[in-house]
Amino acid sequence: MLKIKDLHASVEGKGILKGINLEVNAGEVHAIMGPNGSGKSTLASVIAGNETYEVTKGDIFLNGENIEDLSPEERAHNGVFLSFQYPVEIPGVSVTNFMKTAINESRKSRGLDDMPAKDMLKLIREKSELLEIDRKFLSRSLNEGFSGGEKKRNEIFQMAMLEPKLAILDETDSGLDIDALRIVANGVNKLKNKDNAIVIITHYQRLLEYIVPDFVHVLHNGKIVKSGTKDLALELEEKGYDWIKQEAAV
Amino acid sequence: MALQSASLFNTYYLILKNMDLKDKLVSSFLAFENNIDVHNPVHDVRTEAIKNFETKGFPSRKEEAWKYTSLNSLQKIDFSIFPKKESSLEYKDVKKYFIHQIDTYKIVFIDGVFSSNLSETTHDGVDICLMSSALTKPMYKAVIDVYFNKVASKEESLTTLNTAFSREGAYIYIPKNKVPKKPIEIIHFSTGNDTALMLQPRNLVIAEENSEMQIIERHQSLTNHAVLTNSVTEIFAAKNAIVDYYKVQNDNDAATLIDNTYVDQKDNSHVKVHTFSFGGKLIRNNLNFYQNGERIDSTMKGITIIGEKQHVDHHTLVHHIEPNCESHQDYKGIFAENSTGVFNGKIIVDKIAQKTNAFQQNNNILISDKATINTKPQLEIFADDVKCSHGCTIGQLDEEALFYLQSRGIPKKEARALLMYAFANNVLESVRIPELKVRINKLIANKLGVNLGFDL
Numbered sequence: 117m118l119k120i121k122d123l124h125a126s127v128e129g130k131g132i133l134k135g136i137n138l139e140v141n142a143g144e145v146h147a148i149m150g151p152n153g154s155g156k157s158t159l160a161s162v163i164a165g166n167e168t169y170e171v172t173k174g175d176i177f178l179n180g181e182n183i184e185d186l187s188p189e190e191r192a193h194n195g196v197f198l199s200f201q202y203p204v205e206i207p208g209v210s211v212t213n214f215m216k217t218a219i220n221e222s223r224k225s226r227g228l229d230d231m232p233a234k235d236m237l238k239l240i241r242e243k244s245e246l247l248e249i250d251r252k253f254l255s256r257s258l259n260e261g262f263s264g265g266e267k268k269r270n271e272i273f274q275m276a277m278l279e280p281k282l283a284i285l286d287e288t289d290s291g292l293d294i295d296a297l298r299i300v301a302n303g304v305n306k307l308k309n310k311d312n313a314i315v316i317i318t319h320y321q322r323l324l325e326y327i328v329p330d331f332v333h334v335l336h337n338g339k340i341v342k343s344g345t346k347d348l349a350l351e352l353e354e355k356g357y358d359w360i361k362q363e364a365a366v
Numbered sequence: 367m368a369l370q371s372a373s374l375f376n377t378y379y380l381i382l383k384n385m386d387l388k389d390k391l392v393s394s395f396l397a398f399e400n401n402i403d404v405h406n407p408v409h410d411v412r413t414e415a416i417k418n419f420e421t422k423g424f425p426s427r428k429e430e431a432w433k434y435t436s437l438n439s440l441q442k443i444d445f446s447i448f449p450k451k452e453s454s455l456e457y458k459d460v461k462k463y464f465i466h467q468i469d470t471y472k473i474v475f476i477d478g479v480f481s482s483n484l485s486e487t488t489h490d491g492v493d494i495c496l497m498s499s500a501l502t503k504p505m506y507k508a509v510i511d512v513y514f515n516k517v518a519s520k521e522e523s524l525t526t527l528n529t530a531f532s533r534e535g536a537y538i539y540i541p542k543n544k545v546p547k548k549p550i551e552i553i554h555f556s557t558g559n560d561t562a563l564m565l566q567p568r569n570l571v572i573a574e575e576n577s578e579m580q581i582i583e584r585h586q587s588l589t590n591h592a593v594l595t596n597s598v599t600e601i602f603a604a605k606n607a608i609v610d611y612y613k614v615q616n617d618n619d620a621a622t623l624i625d626n627t628y629v630d631q632k633d634n635s636h637v638k639v640h641t642f643s644f645g646g647k648l649i650r651n652n653l654n655f656y657q658n659g660e661r662i663d664s665t666m667k668g669i670t671i672i673g674e675k676q677h678v679d680h681h682t683l684v685h686h687i688e689p690n691c692e693s694h695q696d697y698k699g700i701f702a703e704n705s706t707g708v709f710n711g712k713i714i715v716d717k718i719a720q721k722t723n724a725f726q727q728n729n730n731i732l733i734s735d736k737a738t739i740n741t742k743p744q745l746e747i748f749a750d751d752v753k754c755s756h757g758c759t760i761g762q763l764d765e766e767a768l769f770y771l772q773s774r775g776i777p778k779k780e781a782r783a784l785l786m787y788a789f790a791n792n793v794l795e796s797v798r799i800p801e802l803k804v805r806i807n808k809l810i811a812n813k814l815g816v817n818l819g820f821d822l
Contacts, residue, residue, distance in 0.1 A: 164769075164773050165772075165773070166769050166773075167769070168765070168769075187772065187777075187778065188769060188772035188773045189772045189773075189775050189776060189777045189778065189781075191773075192772070192773055192774055192775035193775055196773075197773075198773050200770065200773075203770070204764070204766055204767045204770040206767060206770075206771075206784075206785070206788050207788060207791075207792065208787065208788030208789065208790075208791030208792060209784060209787070209788045209791075214771075214774070214784075217776055217780070217784065218771075218774040218775050218776055219775075221775050221776050221777060221780060222775040225775070257788075274774065278774065278775070
């Protein structure tokens with residue numbers, strides 16, 4: 117589904133990703149771990165098409181297609197979803213109206229008419245129940261005044277609504293208390309199926325207790341320096357990142 | 367019609383053809399006076415006013431208040447001071463300019479002349495009718511004596527110009543404890559029968575104690591012929607009165623509007639003026655509030671969205687004269703292409719006006735390198751126990767927010783529009799007529815050139 121080959125990216129001339137290789141197949145859950153500043157969030161942003169970052173070398177393929185020239189919205193239409201580490205507050209646009217716009221724009225790109233209002237309401241009801249979201253919450257302005265946990269839950273609600281093929285969850289566990297973490301993880305697990313793939317970007321192993329990854333990769337200094345199974349995450353939890361850094365330095 | 371003799375007027379018209387606009391107006395005053403009752407006490411008011419205008423003339427950019435707005439090119443246009451002939455319009459052809467989803471009282475003018483077939487006036491417990499009646503009929507004399515030209519400036523040249531020619535407009539009188547059954551629409555159409563027409567509507571709005579009303583005002587030209595509207599509205603809100611006034615300014619590119627609005631408020635009254643400026647060649651809003659009482663609330667809100675070479679200038683004044691009052695100003699502007707904007711918000715707090723709470727905010731987004739905005743708060747505070755806050759910002763759209771929306775599949779153009787809509791939207795929250803809110807939403811979406819996936 118996702119194939120990244122020798123990806124280099126920089127921001128304002130400063131190299132951040134320095135040759136990433138990664139392959140994610142349908143039905144898989146991958147975790148990308150690593151110390152602060154290793155390039156985890158940059159990788160997520162670059163896959164989603166954030167133009168702040170410049171891809172200087174390498175390719176990203178989605179279902180065999182090179183997506184280099186696709187805008188963020190076109191990538192979204194092709195099934196890419198990024199759950200933001202810091203979701204942006206947009207006063208004046210309600211969660212519901214935002215989702216309606218997003219879904220209908222995506223349908224438009226596939227040559228479909230707007231989703232009938234009745235179906236939209238049903239979908240919203242269904243997905244908000246999945247994430248235990250109060251109906252009142254949906255009429256509030258997008259992310260405005262939301263707690264950290266509410267913002268993250270709202271991100272996963274959007275994922276549930278848009279049903280992406282490739283979901284990248286950037287530090288979705290940060291700012292969540294244990295109950296919210298369980299709700300979010302439960303939601304993600306219910307959305308997981310054999311046709312989609314999930315990439316979890318996280319600093320800690322905590323979320324991986326709930327969403328069990330098939331593969332764990334460690335990112336350090338813009339490169340994947342180690343890959344393994346979920347046991348690698350446990351090892352990192354126990355020993356920290358220093359041994360990885362030392363190993364990488366050798 | 368005040369001008370019964372068309373031929374007399376045409377003679378004037380020919381003589382006046384090569385004059386500049388000021389001289390033409392001053393000379394036309396004679397013709398104007400010939401057709402109205404000079405024994406009416408209003409005659410003296412008009413005569414004083416034309417003298418002031420004759421001395422001062424049109425404001426120039428040398429004056430601080432007109433530094434960024436030039437009326438020079440307008441003065442070269444050969445405006446007709448009076449419409450050449452009476453026109454009529456069919457409701458079906460102009461329905462879209464009304465808030466037709468709801469029932470309203472309507473005071474409609476075509477080329478400055480009252481249109482009885484498009485209007486719905488009333489005298490049922492309240493007076494929603496014509497200034498021409500109020501200025502001439504004895505039954506209104508007592509009210510006119512007390513209110514007419516009492517809050518409007520006797521110094522500001524364009525206001526005095528309007529006063530000199532004051533004859534027609536809306537007259538609204540809501541007695542104590544009354545609330546009209548429905549909102550009131552005041553619409554001025556210009557038909558383009560004259561190649562260039564100057565209009566000077568004069569409105570008088572009186573809300574007696576405990577009364578309440580909602581007014582929607584619009585100026586609309588139906589062709590691309592030049593129109594210059596120099597409008598004056600006086601609003602009096604007595605104790606506990608509530609007045610909601612909405613100005614919809616979405617005219618075409620040959621229309622110029624100078625709107626002079628003066629508000630006099632007494633104890634506990636609430637007056638809100640919303641100004642939606644989406645179109646026109648040049649718009650100048652002079653909005654003046656005088657708080658003559660305590661615990662008064664004055665609110666001024668505006669959304670300006672313009673492009674091309676359009677120009678919108680908001681000049682506001684709030685004079686806090688008594689203690690314990692509030693004023694709130696919130697103006698949002700979005701400027702595209704070569705458009706230019708001005709915001710000048712003046713707040714005066716007199717020495718005795720302690721415990722004043724005055725808030726002013728002006729936020730702008732420039733979406734083109736060539737658009738400009740000049741924004742200036744002007745605070746003159748003589749009391750020492752007051753809360754005054756003001757802020758103005760000029761910025762671009764937030765790139766991070768744009769990426770967030772795009773990453774959800776919303777194309778860049780729509781995402782930009784959504785952000786601009788969101789930016790302006792909070793000004794709409796205080797609009798208390800839902801159908802008007804929907805209409806403004808549609809105008810905004812239309813102005814931003816998008817069809818968003820939901821009903822804005």
